[in-house]
Amino acid sequence: MNIQAIKGVKDILPGEIEVWQYIEDKAKNILETYGFSEIRVPIFEYTELFSRSIGETTDIVEKEMYTFEESAGKKITLRPEGTAPVVRAYIEHQLYNKSHITKLYYLGPMFRHERPQAGRYRQFYQIGAEALGIDSPVLDAEVLSMLDNIIKELDIQGLDLQINSLGCKDCRPGYREALKGFLKDKFPMLCENCQSRMERNPLRVLDCKSRTCKEAVANAPIIPDYLCGHCKEHFDKVKETLKTLKVSFSTNPRLVRGLDYYTKTTFELVSTNLGAQNTVAAGGRYDGLVEELGGPKTPGIGFAIGMERLASLIKKDKFRTNIPYIFIATIGDEAKGIVIPIIDGLRKKGIKVETDYEGLSLKSQMRKADKFQARYVLIIGEDEIKKGSVLLRDMEKKTQEEIDINNLTEVLAAKLMIPAK
RNA sequence: GUGAGUGUAGCUCAAUUGGUAGAGCACUGGACUGUGGCUCCAGCGGUCGAGGGUUCAAUCCCCUUCACUCACCCCA
Numbered sequence: 001m002n003i004q005a006i007k008g009v010k011d012i013l014p015g016e017i018e019v020w021q022y023i024e025d026k027a028k029n030i031l032e033t034y035g036f037s038e039i040r041v042p043i044f045e046y047t048e049l050f051s052r053s054i055g056e057t058t059d060i061v062e063k064e065m066y067t068f069e070e071s072a073g074k075k076i077t078l079r080p081e082g083t084a085p086v087v088r089a090y091i092e093h094q095l096y097n098k099s100h101i102t103k104l105y106y107l108g109p110m111f112r113h114e115r116p117q118a119g120r121y122r123q124f125y126q127i128g129a130e131a132l133g134i135d136s137p138v139l140d141a142e143v144l145s146m147l148d149n150i151i152k153e154l155d156i157q158g159l160d161l162q163i164n165s166l167g168c169k170d171c172r173p174g175y176r177e178a179l180k181g182f183l184k185d186k187f188p189m190l191c192e193n194c195q196s197r198m199e200r201n202p203l204r205v206l207d208c209k210s211r212t213c214k215e216a217v218a219n220a221p222i223i224p225d226y227l228c229g230h231c232k233e234h235f236d237k238v239k240e241t242l243k244t245l246k247v248s249f250s251t252n253p254r255l256v257r258g259l260d261y262y263t264k265t266t267f268e269l270v271s272t273n274l275g276a277q278n279t280v281a282a283g284g285r286y287d288g289l290v291e292e293l294g295g296p297k298t299p300g301i302g303f304a305i306g307m308e309r310l311a312s313l314i315k316k317d318k319f320r321t322n323i324p325y326i327f328i329a330t331i332g333d334e335a336k337g338i339v340i341p342i343i344d345g346l347r348k349k350g351i352k353v354e355t356d357y358e359g360l361s362l363k364s365q366m367r368k369a370d371k372f373q374a375r376y377v378l379i380i381g382e383d384e385i386k387k388g389s390v391l392l393r394d395m396e397k398k399t400q401e402e403i404d405i406n407n408l409t410e411v412l413a414a415k416l417m418i419p420a421k
Numbered sequence: 422g423u424g425a426g427u428g429u430a431g432c433u434c435a436a437u438u439g440g441u442a443g444a445g446c447a448c449u450g451g452a453c454u455g456u457g458g459c460u461c462c463a464g465c466g467g468u469c470g471a472g473g474g475u476u477c478a479a480u481c482c483c484c485u486u487c488a489c490u491c492a493c494c495c496c497a
Contacts, residue, residue, distance in 0.1 A: 004488085059495055063422085081497085110497075115422080117491060126497060193494075209493085258496060268497095279497060306497030331455055364449075366457040374457095381455060395457070 008114070008122030018319035019311050020125075024107065026153050027127050027305070034146045036103040036129050041085040043109060047075035053084040053289060055260025057200045064112040078111035081259070082128040083286070083302055084293070090132055091295035101133040107307075119277030125307035128283075135287060135299035137234045140265045141241030143301055147269065147281060148247045150305070156271075156313050159280060161248065163267040164255035165235040166203075167227050169288065172263075175226035176202055186216040206254045222253040231264055238265055261286040265301065273313060280313070281305040325416055327369035328355040331362055331381030339380055342408065349409055351416060369395065376415070378408075 005011060012020060028038070051061045066078040079085055086104055089095075095102045107127040114120060129146070131139055144161065151159055167175060179202050187195065191210040198205065206217055227235065242249055249267075257266045266284030274280070283303025290298035328343060330336045339355065346353045354372055356365045362379070369377045379391040379400075390408060393400035403411050 007488085064495080112496080114495065115493090116489095117493095120496070124497065128497090276492065277496070282497065304497055309497065329456080361450080362455050363451095363453085363457080368457085370457040377457080379456070383455080391456090393456075398457090400456085 006122070008116035008120075010121060014322070015319075016311070016316075019314050019316055020307065022319065023154060023307065023310060023314070024127070027107075027150050028105075030146060030150050030153060031105045031127075031129060034103070034142070036105040036131075039086060039089060039104040039106050040108070041082075041089050041106065042079075043111075044076050044078050045085050045088065047077040049084050049088055049293070050077055050080060053087070053259075053261055053293060054081065058258055058260060060112060060258070064114055066111050066113055080112045081110055082106050082108070082126055082304055083130060083259075083261075083289070086128070086130050086302075087132070087289055087293055087295070087300070090130075091290060091293060096133060096290075096296060096298055099133070101131065101139075103129070103131045105129040117277065118275040119306070119309050119312070121308060126304040127307060128302060128304035130300060130302035132290065132298055132300040135234075135285075137237035137265070138241050140234075140238045140285060140301055141245060141247070143283075143303065144238075144242060144249070144267060145245045145247050147303055147305075148245075151269070151280075154310070154314060156310070158272040158313075160250060160270045160272070161267060162252040162255050162270060163238070163242075163249050163265065164252050165223060165227060165231055165238075165264050166256070166262055166266055166284070167223060167231050168263050171226055171228035171231055175221065175223055178221045178226060179203065179205075182220050183216070189213070189216040203256045204258075207256050217254070224251075224253055234264055257282065257284055261289040261292070263287045267303070269305075271309070271313060274309060277309065279306070280309045322352070323373045324352040324354040325374065326351060326353045326376050326378060326412065327365070327372055327374035328353060328378045328380070329362060329365035329369065330356065331379075334382070334385060335380045338385065342378075342405075345409055346412065349413060351409075351412060376412070 047065070047067050050065060054061050056062075060080050065080055067075055069075055086106060090102060090104070105128065107125065109123050109125050111123050113122060116122060129143065131143060144163070148161065166172060180198065183190070183198055183202060183205060187198070189212045190198070190205065191208065191213050194205045194208050194210070194213050197208075205213060206220065208214070208217075224232075224235070239249075239251070252268075255266060255268060257268075262284040264285040264287065267282065268279050269281040271278050271280050281303055283301070285299065285301040287299040290296065290300060326346065328339055330339050343353050343355060354369075354374065356368060360368065362381075366377065375395060377393045377395060379393060384390050384402075384405075387402075388405050389402045390405050391400050392403055392411070
């Protein structure tokens with residue numbers, strides 16, 4: 001094989017795509033019930049949009065973006081996530097002037113240059129939702145409840161919704177300093193990575209998986225103890241509303257998200273049935289992002305679902321590929337010719353038809369019809385041509401009848417209960 | 422970027438202490454001159470990932486390389 005797909009990307013073939021379509025249908029339905037409207041934004045943006053929103057010191061910006069230069073010298077990046085482009089569009093089209101709250105959802109591919117592994121691809125698909133304009137904790141809970149509904153609708157088990165609060169620009173610095181002070185004593189215990197992270201982004205040390213780092217932060221100060229009154233009240237209200245909505249969750253004071261723009265409520269939906277990459281969906285509040293990107297001071301909250309990960313959790317047995325209603329079997333060249341306009345006519349009536357193009361024996365054509373799981377087979381040979389009729393075989397009942405070729409579409413439409421046009 | 426594992430027929434996998442490969446599924450035909458799902462028979466199908474080395478001889482041993490997979494890292 002000479003040319004193959006680029007490392008870390010994959011084709012979604014018939015047989016698997018049905019699962020994706022199913023997820024998309026269900027998710028769109030629920031999103032729209034909650035008042036979210038679809039937005040489609042480009043898959044590339046000026047690099048600056050991502051470096052400013054995601055954060056210069058994050059791995060995504062530092063080493064995972066697909067960036068190239070335009071002729072003018074401006075740098076362009078294939079989007080590594082969806083929130084920044086949506087917020088950019090929100091500002092650019094001044095959607096904040098149309099309504100106090102703007103609820104948007106998107107779905108499409110994201111790109112990150114990472115080493116591929118189970119559940120991690122270089123082009124991966126997300127369904128995301130963003131609610132902009134309101135900072136009420138009730139909205140946070142509603143967004144989480146919506147996510148919960150989506151996974152319940154898809155009947156996915158073994159998921160744990162973990163939530164935390166990262167505080168705001170008033171209380172986070174205090175916590176950050178307290179954590180840094182604590183980590184200073186533990187410095188020798190930290191992994192190389194975390195030692196360098198201490199100055200730049202100490203919160204990330206909290207969810208490092210290295211054993212010694214885990215030990216080091218075991219008694220570290222936790223964020224909830226440092227939240228300001230406003231943030232604490234907000235977080236309490238989120239939890240209270242989640243209980244009212246009967247959304248089960250667990251709090252994880254060590255939950256830190258990778259992107260810089262998160263504030264207050266953050267969350268992850270983690271599966272026990274996946275490999276190392278077990279986060280199915282994640283998100284949080286980002287009250288400073290719109291302003292940071294040049295818009296008016298506007299709060300926001302959102303999440304993204306990883307399609308590949310979600311799809312791998314869905315039982316595939318209930319999905320079937322495109323099944324034709326009718327298979328047309330022919331015997332002889334004359335029959336093959338006669339059948340061409342018949343097939344065309346049936347298809348124009350909306351009846352799915354398949355036939356043989358290879359000159360197979362009748363036996364093989366029957367086998368093929370069976371493989372297609374066709375409900376009926378139309379058999380046309382020399383005898384039928386002479387009589388001006390066709391044989392219609394019911395594959396399930398194993399019966400067949402002879403019908404006048406002129407009544408064919410009517411008879412089929414009646415059998416298949418297709419309304420006349 | 423680092424580490425480990427795996428590359429043999431379209432697919433899933435065997436085998437040979439080194440003597441150039443086999444099964445199941447799939448596909449095609451036949452048993453059943455024009456009728457499916459079961460059965461039986463036959464056929465089709467392989468540069469044994471690629472390149473080099475050792476050897477009389479390499480799919481097997483050695484080196485290099487490529488690809489895939491999983492994990493670290495990171496994250497959806």
